[in-house]
Amino acid sequence: MKxxxxxxxxxxxxxxxxxxxxxxxxxxxxxxxxxxxYGQKPAFHGVTLAINQGCITAIVGPSGCGKTSFLTxxxxxxxxxxxxxxxxxxxxxxxxVLAPQTDVIHLxxxxxxxxxxxxxxxLSIRKNLEFPLREHGxxxxxxxxxxxxxxxxxxxxxxxxxxxxxxxxxxLSGGQQQRLCMARALVLAPEVLLMDEPCSALDPLSSGxxxxxxxxxxxxxxVLIVTHNLAQARRIADYAALFWTQNGTGRLIEAGTAKxxxxxxxxPLTVAYVSGMRG
Amino acid sequence: xxxxLEPHPGGWERLATTFVWSAAALVTATFCWLLGDxxxxxxxxxxxxxxxxPPRNAGREGGIGPILVSTLLILGVCLGVAVPLGVGTxxxxxxxxxxxxxxxxxxxxxxxxxxxxxxxxxxxxxNAFFCKTLGLGFSILSGGLTLACMVLPILIRSTEExxxxxPTGYRLSAAALGLSRTTTLLYLxxxxxxxxxxxxxxxxxxxxxxxxxxxxxxxxxxDRMPQSLLDSGRALSVHIFDLSMNVSGGDSHAxxxxxxxxxxxxxxxxxxxxxxxxxxxxxIVTV
Amino acid sequence: MTSSxxxxxxxxxxxxxxxxxxxxxxxxxxxxxxxxxLFLVLDALPALQHIGIARFxxxxxxxxxxxxxxxxxxxxxxxxxxxxxxxxATPLGILSAVFCQYYAPPALGRLYRKLIELLAGIPSVVxxxxxxxxxxxxxxxxxxxxxxxxxxxxxxxxxxxxTIALMADASLASIPPQYLRGAAALGLPRWATIRGVVFxxxxxxxxxxxxxxxxxxxxxxxxxxxxxxxxxxxxxxLFDPVRTLTANIALEMAYALGNHRAALFVSxxxxxxxxxxxxxxxxxxxxxxxxx
Numbered sequence: 001m002k003x004x005x006x007x008x009x010x011x012x013x014x015x016x017x018x019x020x021x022x023x024x025x026x027x028x029x030x031x032x033x034x035x036x037x038y039g040q041k042p043a044f045h046g047v048t049l050a051i052n053q054g055c056i057t058a059i060v061g062p063s064g065c066g067k068t069s070f071l072t073x074x075x076x077x078x079x080x081x082x083x084x085x086x087x088x089x090x091x092x093x094x095x096x097v098l099a100p101q102t103d104v105i106h107l108x109x110x111x112x113x114x115x116x117x118x119x120x121x122x123l124s125i126r127k128n129l130e131f132p133l134r135e136h137g138x139x140x141x142x143x144x145x146x147x148x149x150x151x152x153x154x155x156x157x158x159x160x161x162x163x164x165x166x167x168x169x170x171x172l173s174g175g176q177q178q179r180l181c182m183a184r185a186l187v188l189a190p191e192v193l194l195m196d197e198p199c200s201a202l203d204p205l206s207s208g209x210x211x212x213x214x215x216x217x218x219x220x221x222x223v224l225i226v227t228h229n230l231a232q233a234r235r236i237a238d239y240a241a242l243f244w245t246q247n248g249t250g251r252l253i254e255a256g257t258a259k260x261x262x263x264x265x266x267x268p269l270t271v272a273y274v275s276g277m278r279g
Numbered sequence: 280x281x282x283x284l285e286p287h288p289g290g291w292e293r294l295a296t297t298f299v300w301s302a303a304a305l306v307t308a309t310f311c312w313l314l315g316d317x318x319x320x321x322x323x324x325x326x327x328x329x330x331x332x333p334p335r336n337a338g339r340e341g342g343i344g345p346i347l348v349s350t351l352l353i354l355g356v357c358l359g360v361a362v363p364l365g366v367g368t369x370x371x372x373x374x375x376x377x378x379x380x381x382x383x384x385x386x387x388x389x390x391x392x393x394x395x396x397x398x399x400x401x402x403x404x405x406n407a408f409f410c411k412t413l414g415l416g417f418s419i420l421s422g423g424l425t426l427a428c429m430v431l432p433i434l435i436r437s438t439e440e441x442x443x444x445x446p447t448g449y450r451l452s453a454a455a456l457g458l459s460r461t462t463t464l465l466y467l468x469x470x471x472x473x474x475x476x477x478x479x480x481x482x483x484x485x486x487x488x489x490x491x492x493x494x495x496x497x498x499x500x501x502d503r504m505p506q507s508l509l510d511s512g513r514a515l516s517v518h519i520f521d522l523s524m525n526v527s528g529g530d531s532h533a534x535x536x537x538x539x540x541x542x543x544x545x546x547x548x549x550x551x552x553x554x555x556x557x558x559x560x561x562x563i564v565t566v
Numbered sequence: 567m568t569s570s571x572x573x574x575x576x577x578x579x580x581x582x583x584x585x586x587x588x589x590x591x592x593x594x595x596x597x598x599x600x601x602x603x604l605f606l607v608l609d610a611l612p613a614l615q616h617i618g619i620a621r622f623x624x625x626x627x628x629x630x631x632x633x634x635x636x637x638x639x640x641x642x643x644x645x646x647x648x649x650x651x652x653x654x655a656t657p658l659g660i661l662s663a664v665f666c667q668y669y670a671p672p673a674l675g676r677l678y679r680k681l682i683e684l685l686a687g688i689p690s691v692v693x694x695x696x697x698x699x700x701x702x703x704x705x706x707x708x709x710x711x712x713x714x715x716x717x718x719x720x721x722x723x724x725x726x727x728x729t730i731a732l733m734a735d736a737s738l739a740s741i742p743p744q745y746l747r748g749a750a751a752l753g754l755p756r757w758a759t760i761r762g763v764v765f766x767x768x769x770x771x772x773x774x775x776x777x778x779x780x781x782x783x784x785x786x787x788x789x790x791x792x793x794x795x796x797x798x799x800x801x802x803x804l805f806d807p808v809r810t811l812t813a814n815i816a817l818e819m820a821y822a823l824g825n826h827r828a829a830l831f832v833s834x835x836x837x838x839x840x841x842x843x844x845x846x847x848x849x850x851x852x853x854x855x856x857x858x
Contacts, residue, residue, distance in 0.1 A: 080454055082377040109457035119448035121467060131466060132456045295757035299669045302661035303678060309724060310685055313696050367591025375585060386596035393599045395841035397785025399812045403834045407605040428598050461580045489689030492787035492816055516691040520788055523695045530699060537692045544687045
């Protein structure tokens with residue numbers, strides 16, 4: 001078990017009941033009978049799940065149960081992987097994601113993604129944000145500068161980097177790089193944010209900062225976060241879904257409100273997983 | 280870089296160390312001998328006049344002016360054709376082709392073979408295709424095109440290698456940001472792959488400028504100043520060959536020409552490593 | 567990085583345009599070999615029809631003026647020179663790479679790599695010239711006549727060594743450092759690590775280098791023409807002059823006509839065949855594309 005957030009031991013999280021009811025449960029992404037194969041090897045099978053708008057949905061489960069694959073199928077990043085087949089249906093706000101005629105460029109603009117390992121481009125801090133913005137049609141210098149500042153402020157990076165916007169992004173610390181990547185995704189004003197264990201490559205302090213940041217995104221974005229860290233999921237998620245490997249393929253075991261999954265789960269596997277981690 | 284590997288006392292270890300150092304010493308000594316010999320004999324003949332005046336008396340006297348011009352023109356034609364073709368193919372192979380696709384496999388296989396085709400065979404081909412069939416005759420154009428075919432595999436291989444060293448994360452995050460493949464290619468991948476391209480260029484130019492066999496039957500022997508790309512022109516390497524094999528008493532000028540050729544290669548090499556360094560310091564290497 | 571069709575067929579027109587452009591360049595690049603084979607065959611056809619393959623091996627000698635077309639002495643010449651050079655250059659080249667990566671102090675290693683790169687860039691005609699004016703007289707002093715198989719082997723060795731060394735160096739450099747750290751953690755000494763961990767991990771790169779070097783040795787023309795003496799005979803000793811297939815073409819192409827010219831194109835086809843066999847063998851043995 002990796003060391004994680006610095007906060008949990010000293011600062012008990014708010015009881016589930018006192019969570020603000022942030023979400024009007026309105027499904028934004030609907031996944032039906034989704035399966036994914038790498039060549040002949042199945043990654044997950046038959047996943048049906050609705051993801052509510054403006055909420056944080058945590059996807060938890062052991063390694064290798066298809067969580068990350070599930071995430072990448074939502075913005076069709078799976079297209080970049082040779083031999084990868086996705087079957088089933090995904091609707092994002094009415095858009096048929098998997099349809100061949102779907103404009104993936106437009107789709108990916110609406111669905112931002114944060115990776116496990118921070119991966120800023122080998123450009124300056126400014127260029128990292130400016131480049132995707134320009135590519136999506138924002139050319140005006142002042143508006144660009146404004147958007148960059150807003151983006152960096154949103155992730156709390158502005159004060160740390162405003163004097164060295166033209167220095168290389170790769171010189172930043174891991175946590176700063178991850179926040180830069182978040183800013184890079186946020187400046188494009190996506191509707192959905194996919195996060196693939198965004199904290200697991202970071203040190204505890206940075207991890208805490210990024211986690212707070214994710215919480216601050218609630219209600220503005222629909223957030224899906226894959227995490228190994230149950231404590232983290234419990235702290236930040238409104239909804240949770242448990243994936244598990246059964247018969248050699250990943251399956252969705254149980255999904256529901258975080259309160260339900262972490263408090264009174266139905267499935268024996270969920271009970272075991274949640275309590276196992278607790279113990 | 281790996282002094283993490285500690286030397287360790289022991290028979291095999293000591294023997295291996297001796298062998299490794301001797302091999303390096305042998306290679307270095309040979310190199311110094313060769314280079315020293317050529318500098319020693321060639322330097323005294325090199326002058327501004329030598330570089331600019333036309334050869335006289337079959338090259339025993341005079342200079343290599345027109346020959347330098349022909350060489351540069353041949354190289355220009357060669358790179359002008361090979362670089363666009365090479366980069367395009369490398370991009371296709373590295374970025375747009377699966378390892379299993381038939382087109383990719385065929386292209387790769389054919390380039391494998393092409394890279395091994397002996398230069399004299401290129402000469403035969405160039406003579407038959409460019410000179411005879413396309414009717415370009417013995418000309419700088421024929422020579423340049425023949426060389427372009429020859430350097431293409433080298434160029435493609437190292438450019439493709441350059442693309443493959445770019446971390447997958449760039450492509451994934453670019454795709455996740457909704458950047459088009461063209462943009463990703465032009466602004467992220469291509470700059471990151473430039474060192475590979477440069478290496479390919481140096482190797483390609485090195486091979487092209489060194490080439491003799493493929494040029495004898497394509498660009499020809501004429502040592503006059505070329506008036507157009509359709510004129511025959513004698514490349515520097517062909518000149519050296521001719522002086523040393525066919526012209527008795529041509530050795531001193533052959534030495535000087537060889538030295539010029541080596542200087543040219545050194546200059547290209549130096550310029551490239553400077554460029555690479557400059558490039559790398561401006562762009563930041565990945566972690 | 568690869569991609570599935572879904573992604574290639576992006577709806578963006580620039581992406582599609584780019585893809586077709588790239589396919590066009592690749593198609594041209596890929597078809598050059600076919601073009602070469604086609605033209606070799608076309609020009610060799612008269613000889614194949616009028617002389618027949620068998621006579622290239624059974625004729626009493628190579629005297630095109632008298633319609634004798636035996637290529638075997640030249641085949642022996644090419645074979646011996648190539649094998650000799652590869653046998654010497656392979657250990658030297660690989661040890662050179664090992665020196666750069668693991669034995670030399672970093673600064674010296676860089677310098678040495680630079681030197682090998684320079685060596686790789688030196689034109690073959692310069693090697694040939696140096697061989698002609700320095701090496702051949704030297705060998706002649708030990709054992710006349712001087713222009714000989716040995717001179718050819720030495721020159722070829724110097725020429726293909728950088729190819730092998732640079733490929734080896736690159737593949738050594740690409741070995742994941744954790745392998746080495748792992749070996750170091752086990753307390754393995756340097757050479758044991760290189761033999762047990764580095765060489766197996768870098769095998770395909772080393773092998774590729776040797777194959778490339780062999781190809782270069784087979785195809786080398788000018789340098790070998792300048793130092794080998796070019797007598798049409800199967801060599802009996804290292805000091806005998808030989809003529810290789812490539813040298814034969816270069817020497818006679820200028821005045822060859824009719825069947826003679828076609829016979830030279832046939833020897834070009836033989837060379838192509840050797841290269842193709844080499845590529846095929848490498849492919850089969852290494853189970854990894856040479857190209858990759």
